Amino acid sequence: MVKDILGIVIVNYNSAELLNQCINAVFNSNLQNLSLKVVVVDNNSKDGSLELDKKNNEQLILIKNLENYGFGYACNQGVEALKNVQYLLFLNPDTQVGMNTFFESIIFLKNNSDVSILGTMHKNEIGKIQTSCSYSPKPKNMIWDILGLSKLFPNIFKPATLMTNFNHKESRFVDQVMGAYMLMKKEIFDKLGGFDTQFFVYYEDADFALRAKKMGFLSYYNSNIEIMHSGRGTTKKIFHTTLFYNLRSRIQFTYKHYGRFYGALILILTLTVEPITRGVFNLIKNPSENKNTFKAFGLLYREIIK
16 A cells, blocks of 8 residues: 655754654654655754754755744745655644644545645643634734734634634634644645745744635644644744734735735834733733833834834
């Protein structure tokens, strides 16, 4: 029997310990009739991330970038290095798959032709279910976020992205599954032309899922398949930088999918109103966070005027 080949792309940035744990879990999986090809694309880490256990080197491809080109760019790089794979998985280095995660995921895709992009239940180290599905961002909901209304009254003012009003205990079709575990047939990725590299990080998966949906490729969240997702990636260590990229990507996403009027509206509100609402929330919850928050908006202001 000819085995299906699952190609896995892991984009890494200064996550050496987590990356090793992730890869060990990948190669300890019960594959049954699957073969693996794994590509790790490192975005110029400084922590020895690619000093990996090479016992699976015939299945492991390492790509070392001399600078950080962004998440979507690195994902596309990883896919280019995978030849003759039928299935494609984007996996975060701060995840660990279970013994049967891959096998169960592929079987589910094979048995459900109406599902094009598959996500799984995410649990943290202590077994708590994590939010891993999102709405396709719309300008109205972005405004609720900017004004802080979605934080104060989430049942009335729906957040722009994360589905916080869904308990994630049932399986269902969703607008988007988290890019930390995003599985699809390779041909779907090819038809969409990969990730849009204008998004350095954040919103590239939202953009991909929305473009896929417009082409009839639907995303599905399967609560019966689990992974462990610690959420301890490097982004929390550089909060002001990641917030800057998140804000910038949201503006780029709005311009791309909703045009100049809504793009300009979200841009103006982000620059004028959001620093105030975020500052107020920080004063209530964590005043020390305001320093990083205003650093992020400073980066955004400089980006806009340059």
